[in-house]
Amino acid sequence: xxIVSMQETTISPELAKKFSRNLIERLIxxxxxxxxxxxxxxxxxxxxxxxxxxxxxxxxxxxxxxFTDTVWTPNYSIKHYGILALVSGTLTTTFIALFVAxxxxxxTAIYLSEFASHKVxxxxxxxxxxxxxxxxxxxxxFALMMVTxxxxxxxxxxxxxxxxxxxxxxxxxxxxxIASVAEDSMRAVPMAMREGAYxxxxxxxxxxxxxxxxxxxxxxxAAYILAISRAVGETMIVAIAAxxxxxxxxxxxxxxxxxxxxxxxxxxxxxxxxGIGYQSIFAAGLTLLLxxxxxxxxxxxxxxxxxxxx
Amino acid sequence: MVAxxxxxxxxxxxxxxxxxxxxxxxxxxxxxxxxxxxNKITALIGPSGCGKSTFLRSFxxxxxxYPGNRYDGQIILYPDNTNIxxxxxxxxxxxxxxxxxxxxxxxxPKSIYENVAYGLRVRGESNAxxxxxxxxxxLKGASLWxxxxxxxxxxAFNLSGGQQQRLCIARALATDPEIMLxxxxxxxxxxxxxxxxxxxxxxxxxKLSILIVxxxxxxxxxxxxxxxxxxxxxxxxxxxxxxxFTKPSKKETEDYITGKxx
Ligand SMILES: Nc1ncnc2c1ncn2[C@@H]1O[C@H](COP(=O)(O)OP(=O)(O)O)[C@@H](O)[C@H]1O
Ligand SMILES: [Mg+2]
Numbered sequence: 001x002x003i004v005s006m007q008e009t010t011i012s013p014e015l016a017k018k019f020s021r022n023l024i025e026r027l028i029x030x031x032x033x034x035x036x037x038x039x040x041x042x043x044x045x046x047x048x049x050x051x052x053x054x055x056x057x058x059x060x061x062x063x064x065x066x067f068t069d070t071v072w073t074p075n076y077s078i079k080h081y082g083i084l085a086l087v088s089g090t091l092t093t094t095f096i097a098l099f100v101a102x103x104x105x106x107x108t109a110i111y112l113s114e115f116a117s118h119k120v121x122x123x124x125x126x127x128x129x130x131x132x133x134x135x136x137x138x139x140x141x142f143a144l145m146m147v148t149x150x151x152x153x154x155x156x157x158x159x160x161x162x163x164x165x166x167x168x169x170x171x172x173x174x175x176x177x178i179a180s181v182a183e184d185s186m187r188a189v190p191m192a193m194r195e196g197a198y199x200x201x202x203x204x205x206x207x208x209x210x211x212x213x214x215x216x217x218x219x220x221x222a223a224y225i226l227a228i229s230r231a232v233g234e235t236m237i238v239a240i241a242a243x244x245x246x247x248x249x250x251x252x253x254x255x256x257x258x259x260x261x262x263x264x265x266x267x268x269x270x271x272x273x274x275g276i277g278y279q280s281i282f283a284a285g286l287t288l289l290l291x292x293x294x295x296x297x298x299x300x301x302x303x304x305x306x307x308x309x310x
Numbered sequence: 311m312v313a314x315x316x317x318x319x320x321x322x323x324x325x326x327x328x329x330x331x332x333x334x335x336x337x338x339x340x341x342x343x344x345x346x347x348x349n350k351i352t353a354l355i356g357p358s359g360c361g362k363s364t365f366l367r368s369f370x371x372x373x374x375x376y377p378g379n380r381y382d383g384q385i386i387l388y389p390d391n392t393n394i395x396x397x398x399x400x401x402x403x404x405x406x407x408x409x410x411x412x413x414x415x416x417x418x419p420k421s422i423y424e425n426v427a428y429g430l431r432v433r434g435e436s437n438a439x440x441x442x443x444x445x446x447x448x449l450k451g452a453s454l455w456x457x458x459x460x461x462x463x464x465x466a467f468n469l470s471g472g473q474q475q476r477l478c479i480a481r482a483l484a485t486d487p488e489i490m491l492x493x494x495x496x497x498x499x500x501x502x503x504x505x506x507x508x509x510x511x512x513x514x515x516x517k518l519s520i521l522i523v524x525x526x527x528x529x530x531x532x533x534x535x536x537x538x539x540x541x542x543x544x545x546x547x548x549x550x551x552x553x554x555f556t557k558p559s560k561k562e563t564e565d566y567i568t569g570k571x572x
Pocket of ligand 2: 362363364
C-alpha cells in the first residue's frame, strides 16, 4: 500500500466557491423543480379526487358487478352499473378511429418527411395544424350531419346515432396528431442514414419503408400511443353523434355510449349531486384513467423494445 | 469501349471538366479532369474544404438528393462510355454499380444480416440461399465474417466502430460494385481499426476500382496507386502515388505534402 501524507493547503479566494453564483444556480434549480413538481401534483390531485369519490361508489356496487355486468342503467328504477356497457362503446369507437388514423397518419408522415418538396411540406403542415385547432364539437356535428347521412346512402339501415360515423370522424381528427409526431421523428433520422440507403441504389420508397421507418419506430409508436389516448378520451364527437344510450355491443352500426359521453351527460345535469349516480362518474372516470394508463404502459414497453440508436 | 492511359492501364471512369455548384451558388469544383483506373486505388488529398467529398459524391450522384445542386461537365463510366451525369441517366442504376462507404459508419437500424442483405433486397433478391451465400461472401470480403458469424441476427449498432465500418463495406460489397467510393473511411476509427480497413481496401482492388478521399497523407501514401491533390476546388496535380510523394511537379503539391502548408 502506498501512503501519501496530506499537505497543508489553503483555499485561495479566487478558487473558492462564490456565494452569489451558487445562490443563482440553486434558485434556478428550485424553479425548475417547482414546474416539474406542479405537473406531478396536479396528476396526483386528479387521481386522489377520482379515487376518493369512487370509494363510496364501490361500497354500494361490488367490483365484481362493476366489471362483469353488461348493463349500465344508473337512472332507471332497476339500477345496473356494468361498466362494460360503456367500455365496449369506448373500445369500438377507438378502434374505428385508429383504423382510419393510423394508416392515414403514417402515410401522411412518410409523405411529408420523405417525399414532399420543401414547398409542399410548408403548405400542408399549416393545414394539418389547422385541423388540430378545430373544436371537437364541430367534428361532432360533422359526424352527425354529414358523415352519417353519407354512410346511410351506402348502408341504409344505419341509425342516426351510431358508432361508425363518429369513429371515422374521430380518426380524421387524430390524423394530424399522428402525422405531426411521426413526421418529427422521421425527420430526426440523420441524413447519413438516408444517404446510406440511397447509396445502395434504393428508391425513395424503399428508403422510407425499410430504413427510415424502422429508424424512427420509437417516435412512430409514441404517435400511436398519443392517438389511442386521444381517441379513448374523446368526448364531444361521440356524445353528439354516437347516441348516449349505454349498449354492450361492438357492432359499429349500433348506437352506444362511451365512458366519456356518459360522464359528460351526467355532468350536464341528468343526475343529482352526491348520489350514487353522481359517484358513478368517478368510477367511470377511474376506469378511463386505468385504460389510458395501461395503453401508455404497453406503448412505453413497445417503444423500449423497438428503441433504436443511431 | 476500353480507355487506357500511356502505361496501358485501363480507365474505369473519368471526370472531364467537372464543375459543381451547390444550391447556394458555391462553386465547389472547377474543371476537374481525373481518371479512376481499374483495379487501382486512387486517393484524393487536399486541405479541408477543397472539394474532395464533393468530387467523390458526384460519382454516385449523391448530390441529386438535395434540390438545387448542379453538375456541369462529364463523368464517363467505361466500358459503357456513358456520361453518368447526363440527366437521362438513372442515378439509381449508377448507384447500383458504384457504391459508397461514408466517413462515419452508418449501418441501418437492422440486424447485421439485414444490413448486408439490404442492397440485394433492393435489387429484388429474396431467395434465402442466394442471400445467405452472398452475405457470407461479402462479410468475408470485408474481413468481418469470423467476428460476426455467430450473431448475424444481432443489431448492427452493437458492433464496435471499426466493425460497423467493415459492415458498411460488406454492405457495399454484397452487390458486386465496379467502383467503390470511400470518403475518409477511417477518420472516425482508432489506429488498429484503421489498419484493418486499409488492409481491406488493398485486398479489394483485385475485384474493383477504388476512389478514396483521405486527409491523412500517410494513408494515401500507404495504400494508393494514384494520388490527386486538390486545392480550392481545383485539381492541382495527379500522378502515381510514388511520384506525387517523392517528386511532385508542382510547387503547391510539394508544399502541402511536406507540411509547409495545410
Ligand atoms: N451542402 C453544401 N452547400 C454549400 N456549400 C457546400 C456544401 N457542402 C460543401 N460545401 C462547400 O463546398 C466546398 C467543398 O466542400 P467538401 O467537398 O466537403 O470539401 P472536403 O471534402 O475537401 O473537405 C467547401 O467550401 C464547402 O464549404
Ligand atoms: Mg470531406
